[in-house]
Amino acid sequence: MKKIAFINQRYGLEVVGGSEYYTRLIAEHLKDKFEVEILTTKALDYVTWENHYEKDVEDINGITVRRFNVDKERDSAKFNQFTGEILKPGYQRTAKDERDWVDAQGPFCPELVKYISENKDNYDLFIFVTYLYYTSCIGMREVFEKSVFIPTAHDEPYINFSIYEDIFKKCQAIIFLTDEEKEFVQNKFNNSNIPNVVTAVGIDMPEDYSVDDDSFKKKYGDYVIYVGRIDASKGCDTLFEYFQEYKKRNNNDLKLLLMGKDVMGIPEHKDIINLGFVSEEDKFAGVLNAKALILPSPFESLSISVLEALQVETPVIVNGKCEVLKGHCIKSNAGLYYKNYPEFEGCLNYMLDHEDVRLEMGRLGKKYVDSFYRWDIVVNKISELFEKAAK
Numbered sequence: 001m002k003k004i005a006f007i008n009q010r011y012g013l014e015v016v017g018g019s020e021y022y023t024r025l026i027a028e029h030l031k032d033k034f035e036v037e038i039l040t041t042k043a044l045d046y047v048t049w050e051n052h053y054e055k056d057v058e059d060i061n062g063i064t065v066r067r068f069n070v071d072k073e074r075d076s077a078k079f080n081q082f083t084g085e086i087l088k089p090g091y092q093r094t095a096k097d098e099r100d101w102v103d104a105q106g107p108f109c110p111e112l113v114k115y116i117s118e119n120k121d122n123y124d125l126f127i128f129v130t131y132l133y134y135t136s137c138i139g140m141r142e143v144f145e146k147s148v149f150i151p152t153a154h155d156e157p158y159i160n161f162s163i164y165e166d167i168f169k170k171c172q173a174i175i176f177l178t179d180e181e182k183e184f185v186q187n188k189f190n191n192s193n194i195p196n197v198v199t200a201v202g203i204d205m206p207e208d209y210s211v212d213d214d215s216f217k218k219k220y221g222d223y224v225i226y227v228g229r230i231d232a233s234k235g236c237d238t239l240f241e242y243f244q245e246y247k248k249r250n251n252n253d254l255k256l257l258l259m260g261k262d263v264m265g266i267p268e269h270k271d272i273i274n275l276g277f278v279s280e281e282d283k284f285a286g287v288l289n290a291k292a293l294i295l296p297s298p299f300e301s302l303s304i305s306v307l308e309a310l311q312v313e314t315p316v317i318v319n320g321k322c323e324v325l326k327g328h329c330i331k332s333n334a335g336l337y338y339k340n341y342p343e344f345e346g347c348l349n350y351m352l353d354h355e356d357v358r359l360e361m362g363r364l365g366k367k368y369v370d371s372f373y374r375w376d377i378v379v380n381k382i383s384e385l386f387e388k389a390a391k
Contacts, residue, residue: 001033001034001035002034002035002124002125002386002387002390003034003035003037003122003123003124004030004034004035004036004037004123004124004125004126004127004386004390005036005037005038005039005116005123005125005126005127006023006026006027006036006037006038006039006127006129007038007039007040007112007116007126007127007128007129007135007136007139008020008023008038008040008129008130008135009040009041009043009046009106009107009130009133009134009135010040010041010043010044010046010107011023011024011038011040011060011065011067012044012053012060012065013060013061014044015044016228016229016260016261016277018152018228018300018301018302018303018304019129019130019150019152019301021304022129022150022152022177022200022201022302022304023038023129024060024061025201025202025204026201026378026382027063028061028062028063029202029375029378029379030379030382030383031062031063033379033383034383034386036063036064037063037064037065037066037123038060038063038064038065038066039066039068039112039115039116039126040065040066040067040068040112040135041067041068041069041070041107041109041112041135042054042067042068042069042070043070043107047074047076047263048073048074048076049070049073049074049106049107049108050070050073051069051070053067055067056068066115068109068111068112068115069109069111070106070107070108070109071108071109071110071111072106072108074104074105074106074107074108075104078104079104079105082100082101082104083101086098086101087157093161093162095162095163098161098162098163099163101161102133102134102137102138102161102163103134105132105133105134106133106134107133107134107135108134109134109135112135112139113135113138113139113142116139116142116143117142117143120142120143120146123146124146124390125146125147125148125386125389125390126139126140126143126146126147126148127147127148127149127150127386128140128147128148128149128150128167128171129150129152130150130151130152131149131151131152131153131159131164131167131168132158136149136167137163137164137167140167140170140171141166141167144166144170144171144172145172146172146390147167147170147171147172148171148172148173148174148175148385148386148389149167149168149171149173149174149175150174150175150177151167151168151174151176151181151185151301152177152181152301152302153181153184153185153301154181154184154299154300154301154322154323154324155184155299155323156299159188165189168185168188168189168191169189169191169194171194172194172195172389173194173195173196173385173386173388173389174191174194174195174196175196175197175198175199175382175385176196176197176198176199177198177199177200177301177302177324178198178200178301178302178324178327179198179327180323180324180327181198181301181302181324182196182198184323195385195388195389196385197381197382197384197385199377199378199381199382200302200307200373200378201302201304201307201373201375201378202373202374202375202376202377202378202379203304203307203308203311203369203373204375205284205311205312213285213288213289214289215285215289216257216285216286216288216289216290217289220255220257220273220289221253221255222252222253222254222255222291222352223254223255223256223257223273223289223290223291224254224255224256224257224290224291224292224293224294224317224348224351225256225257225258225259225286225287225290225292225293225294226239226256226257226258226259226260226293226294226295226296227259227260227283227286227287227293227305227308227309228259228260228295228297228305229260229261229263230258230260230261230262230263230264230266230274231263231264232264233297233299234296234297235295235296235297235298235319236264236296237264238296239256239294239296240266240267240272242296242341242344242345243256243269243271243272244267244269244272245341245345246344246345246348247269247271249345250345250348250349252352253271254271254291254348254352255271255272255273256271256272256273256294257273257275257286257290258272258273258274258275259275259276259277259278259282259283259286260276260277261276261277262274262276283308284308284312287308287309287312287314288312288313288314290309290314291351291352291358292309292314292315292316292317292335292336292347292348292351292358293305293306293309293314293315293316293317294316294317294318295316295317295318295319295325296318296319297319297322297325298319298321298322299322300322300324300325301324302324303318303324303325303328306318306325306328306335307328307369307373309365310328310332310334310335310362310365310366310368310369311365311366311369311370311373312366313359313362313363313365313366314362314365315334315335315336315351315358315361315362315365316328316329316334316335316336316365317335317336317337317338317344317347317348317351318335318336318337318338319337319338319339320337320338320339320343321339325337328368331368332364332365332367332368332369333361333364333368334361334362334364334365334368335361335365336350336351
């Protein structure tokens with residue numbers, strides 16, 4: 001059995017984050033085919049990267065997790081100021097600027113990089129998840145010849161930094177989460193020669209999940225729901241702005257329910273309800289009863305929350321500026337997308353006024369997920385790629 005290591009910036013049952021949750025799902029579903037370990041940091045908070053976990057090694061759901069100290073926390077104010085400076089139009093970024101930015105972005109964890117370098121012969125493959133962070137950008141350079149890359153890439157300013165070019169061109173294989181990501185990356189880095197597959201995750205339902213659970217509808221009436229980190233970087237500031245404008249212009253009882261950690265502040269409004277962290281069972285019950293799940297993020301490489309909504313036959317409303325989210329809607333016929341406030345209002349009212357179409361969209365969404373996001377398909381594709389890359 002080949003031994004593989006996943007490298008991600010954070011890892012744990014309590015870690016809420018797209019690529020982090022994705023890494024845990026994939027690792028747990030591959031542990032019967034490979035000897036799987038996780039190499040990560042002791043950080044829990046992605047804003048500061050403060051060391052949180054005390055154990056160097058622990059077992060989580062049958063997988064060995066090795067944690068390494070973050071050497072310095074991130075100063076958000078200084079980091080944001082530095083980012084603004086080097087992204088100014090006309091600014092001539094140097095190689096030092098970019099390396100300094102990656103170090104400041106963090107999590108700055110030289111111990112992890114040293115471990116990879118000193119133990120490269122003890123693993124058959126190293127799988128680096130998410131291109132953006134120090135752990136991938138610096139760690140992969142120690143083991144290009146044994147590296148598989150899951151970049152979770154999308155069109156954002158940082159991907160234009162030249163420091164990232166090597167990791168997209170020198171890895172041994174790439175896993176793309178969507179067709180849109182593959183097209184974007186290959187066009188940008190001209191790396192179609194690298195073996196790759198397009199696959200993402202399977203969608204698991206809680207064991208006691210029930211399609212007859214109408215508890216949220218009884219409690220809240222008609223509502224749309226957002227699931228994930230409540231953050232301006234996820235488009236939540238615009239979502240709040242648009243929803244408050246919608247309530248001014250439309251005389252109905254529609255509510256916006258939020259599930260997730262608030263890192264930006266939520267406006268006080270009687271129809272914006274924050275439930276914070278909830279159980280998996282409550283999450284699915286909340287999504288099941290919603291008129292639609294809303295994802296306002298302009299930058300997504302997959303969105304598990306969208307796929308989970310479609311799995312329970314709840315259509316989605318997404319930011320049309322994100323090609324991946326727009327692609328889910330077009331390929332599934334199970335969602336609407338908007339690019340401005342009038343379109344946002346139109347999407348909400350269409351879901352409310354066309355119940356028969358909304359229900360049909362839900363059925364089509366489940367068919368889409370069942371066709372492309374089953375664990376047997378995902379595991380087989382990834383396993384075949386790993387076996388070839390490890391030869």
